[in-house]
Amino acid sequence: MEFNVCNKSRKDQPFKQACEQVLEELNCDFVGLALQNSNGPDVSWHYAAGNRNDKYKRITVRYGKGIAGKVISTGRPMGIEDFPNNILGKALEYPIMLAENLSYAFAVPIQFKGVLKGVLLVGNRTKQPISESDQHTILDAAKRLEKELNSSI
Amino acid sequence: MNTQPLKKNISSYIIQTHEEEIKRIAMELHEGVGQSLYSLFTGMQLIEKAIEQPAMKSYAGDMNQLLEKTIQEIRLLAVELHPPTLTxxxxxxxxxxxxxxxxxxxxxxxxxxxxxxxxxxxxxxxxxxxxxxxxxxxxxxxxxxxxxxxxxxxxxxxxxxxxxxxxxxxxxxxxxxxxxxxxxxxxxxxxxxxxxxxxxxxxxxxxxxxxxxxxx
CATH class of the missing domain: 3.30.565.10 (Histidine kinase-like ATPase, C-terminal domain)
Structure with a gap:
């Protein structure tokens, strides 16, 4: 049992570090990594940096719902500006934005062996939009994470 | 003339009708659409087993997975609309x-x-x-x-x-x-x-x- 715990935290390390690296690189408020569950289509937030609480650990969204579920189902990046204003649907459909009190977010898909399996989200709590160059940095970070994922599992 | 009791009755009627309609839609989704999809799903599973051509078998498998996901979505949507355990x-x-x-x-x-x-x-x-x-x-x-x-x-x-x-x-x-x-x-x-x-x-x-x- 102890071995498994140690093994798991060792496996987690690169993902945690990757989130912290993006947080530092972009000087943003929050970075989160969501992965699709191995036993079903639901998507859960597994790793975060800059988080204000541990709510993200309990949040699971259905495939196609929430930011993570939408990004995985469409396979395309998604941006949110000035939350909760001008959003598609209700604010309650964006639990991670509510949990972390984010105003701006940009989320990109992450592939595992050619299949969409995760989402990297970067967010700001202030009225600081995520610039186009930041979006490129997030896409690069997602590519790095894809490599980590593919080599670790 | 005191119109308060009348207003209360109207509000009560509107809310009750709204709830009944939500319940009807939830039931229809769960018992109607959900059940039909489940019949389709079991039929598709039989077809998948009978197919020998690998490419077609895999295609049928993907369709089954999509059907399963849709059935789950319908069930969850019905529960979200009206909790069946309440009654x-x-x-x-x-x-x-x-x-x-x-x-x-x-x-x-x-x-x-x-x-x-x-x-x-x-x-x-x-x-x-x-x-x-x-x-x-x-x-x-x-x-x-x-x-x-x-x-x-x-x-x-x-x-x-x-x-x-x-x-x-x-x-x-x-x-x-x-x-x-x-x-x-x-x-x-x-x-x-x-x-x-x-x-x-x-x-x-x-x-x-x-x-x-x-x-x-």
Whole structure:
């Protein structure tokens, strides 16, 4: 049992570090990594940096719902500006934005062996939009994470 | 001429019709569309087994997975619209089931306490209580900025008391009541079934909502 715990935290390390690296690189408020569950289509937030609480650990969204579920189902990046204003649907459909009190977010898909399996989200709590160059940095970070994922599992 | 009783009857009628329609759609999704899709799914599984050509077998497998996902979506949508356990197992069971979903959606832990013996209440009363509690919890997720909340059910001989508390941001009750139709609707819904909904809140001190309903 102890071995498994140690093994798991060792496996987690690169993902945690990757989130912290993006947080530092972009000087943003929050970075989160969501992965699709191995036993079903639901998507859960597994790793975060800059988080204000541990709510993200309990949040699971259905495939196609929430930011993570939408990004995985469409396979395309998604941006949110000035939350909760001008959003598609209700604010309650964006639990991670509510949990972390984010105003701006940009989320990109992450592939595992050619299949969409995760989402990297970067967010700001202030009225600081995520610039186009930041979006490129997030896409690069997602590519790095894809490599980590593919080599670790 | 006093038009208040007439207004109360109209509001009550509108809410009840709305709830009945939601229940009908939920039932239709679960029993109608859901069942038809399930029949399709079992048929497709048979077809998949019978196919020998690998490419077609894999295609049929993908279609089966999509069907399974759709069936699950339909079931969840039906439950979200109207909790089926409310009629069969009662308010406490329906609330516990909703809270489980609530925690996994918003990450907020809710402590549930049930004191006394649950009494039988009418469908109309139980759906109203469920909706008011649901609105209170949704408001916590939306505005309170907290990680924990609690809900206590006290079943007394002649009265049911429900207390929903959080230690979040809090708000000015009077200003919020004038601004938010959700808070006003909670009080109005309870008033229509002969109950009461009282909201206490202070900025940075959290919020407490007390719901009471006479039991006959």
């Amino acid at each position: 069969t197992l009662g308010l406490i069971s329906a609330m516990k089931s909703y809270i489980k979903l609530y925690t996994s959606t918003y990450g907020i832990e809710v402590e549930v306490e049930n004191l006394g013996v649950e009494s039988q209440i009418s469908d109309r009363d139980s759906i109203t209580l469920f909706r008011v509690c649901q609105e209170a919890l949704v408001n916590i997720a939306r505005y309170a900025d907290t990680m924990k909340a609690s809900i206590i059910f006290k079943w007394k001989k002649s009265r049911l008391l429900i207390m929903i508390k959080d230690s979040g941001k809090g708000f000015e009750v009077e200003t919020a009541m004038n601004k938010s139709s959700g808070l006003a609707a909670m009080s109005e819904r309870m008033h229509l079934i002969g109950g009461k909904c009282t909201i206490f809140s202070k900025i940075d001190k959290g919020t407490s909502i007390e719901i009471s309903l006479p039991l006959y």
